[in-house]
Amino acid sequence: MARETLLAIPIPLPETGKFPVAAGRGPLPIALHPFMFSLTDIHASATALVTAASGWDWPQLTPGQWTLALLAGLCCGISKAGLSGVGMLTVLLMAEVVPGKASSGVVLPLLVFADVIAALMFRQEILWHHIRALSAPVLSGIVLGWLIMLGLPDAAFRPVIGAMVLLMLAVHLVRSRMPRLAEHLPHSKAFTRGTGLFTGVATMIANAAGPVATIYLLIQKLPKKEFVATMAWLFLLVNLSKVPFSLHLGLISGGSLTLNVVLVPTVLAGLALGRAAVHRMPQGPFQAVVLILSALSALRLLLVR
Numbered sequence: 001m002a003r004e005t006l007l008a009i010p011i012p013l014p015e016t017g018k019f020p021v022a023a024g025r026g027p028l029p030i031a032l033h034p035f036m037f038s039l040t041d042i043h044a045s046a047t048a049l050v051t052a053a054s055g056w057d058w059p060q061l062t063p064g065q066w067t068l069a070l071l072a073g074l075c076c077g078i079s080k081a082g083l084s085g086v087g088m089l090t091v092l093l094m095a096e097v098v099p100g101k102a103s104s105g106v107v108l109p110l111l112v113f114a115d116v117i118a119a120l121m122f123r124q125e126i127l128w129h130h131i132r133a134l135s136a137p138v139l140s141g142i143v144l145g146w147l148i149m150l151g152l153p154d155a156a157f158r159p160v161i162g163a164m165v166l167l168m169l170a171v172h173l174v175r176s177r178m179p180r181l182a183e184h185l186p187h188s189k190a191f192t193r194g195t196g197l198f199t200g201v202a203t204m205i206a207n208a209a210g211p212v213a214t215i216y217l218l219i220q221k222l223p224k225k226e227f228v229a230t231m232a233w234l235f236l237l238v239n240l241s242k243v244p245f246s247l248h249l250g251l252i253s254g255g256s257l258t259l260n261v262v263l264v265p266t267v268l269a270g271l272a273l274g275r276a277a278v279h280r281m282p283q284g285p286f287q288a289v290v291l292i293l294s295a296l297s298a299l300r301l302l303l304v305r
Helices: 003-007 039-054 063-080 084-097 102-121 128-151 154-177 189-206 210-219 224-248 254-280 283-303
Strands: none
Touching: 063 084, 063 102, 063 254, 084 102, 084 210, 084 283, 102 224, 102 254, 128 189, 128 210, 128 224, 154 189, 154 210, 154 283, 189 210, 189 224, 210 224, 210 283
16 A cells, blocks of 8 residues: 555544544545654554444554453453453453443453353363253343343442352352351252342343352362363353343444454463463362452452442
């Protein structure tokens, strides 16, 4: 492409995201002189080219925001390889890049992609009866979360989700310290239904159900391999179920999908790192790491508005 053509490509205004137009003259050029351009101008020109070619809005992010987005993709992959508490870091980092409910629409396709890869990686040790037991209450929770998001801001529910996760952590501690007091929980239909409902609401509102499901499956005393495989397939089905509701809410767009495509390599890298960590960790430290990450994530949701 000739230099003059590159310099003539308009860039969107940061305030509106729209392309400036001079009266009767078409789009304004990046620079008025062939030598008056910088790396920022070249990046903006490339952005405009991609937008024009694809018809999608290329995400306008600062270098700092790109760094956070790349870290979010890495954490997404790590979480799907077995360290599920790390998944909350994906939600928190992406919320710094894309504020409000829109961040949920960016995170969801990343989760679905990572879920597909993780499900293929861990397809031998799935305990389907746990997934079947949770399926109906989780779907009910997704519908309830969708109804809530229709009328109220998602920020109001961050403390609720954090408190819910901490409650599940307390249940697990009671289960481990006083087994006779809590020994009925793994076989309680009410406990399973309540956990499934909470999981559906939390995942629909803020993609925050990982710690909730983690505590439930740990209470079931699942071995490490069965735990990872069952989590992978459970959330593949859960996140696929959320897609129609997110589309209805307008949370998934061309721009968000473009960002997802850019972050795919970081998700794959995270899956590789997470799988290596899971295979090198014995059962005790593995559970401790998951519980600590879940607690920290829950406190972050509860305290930071």
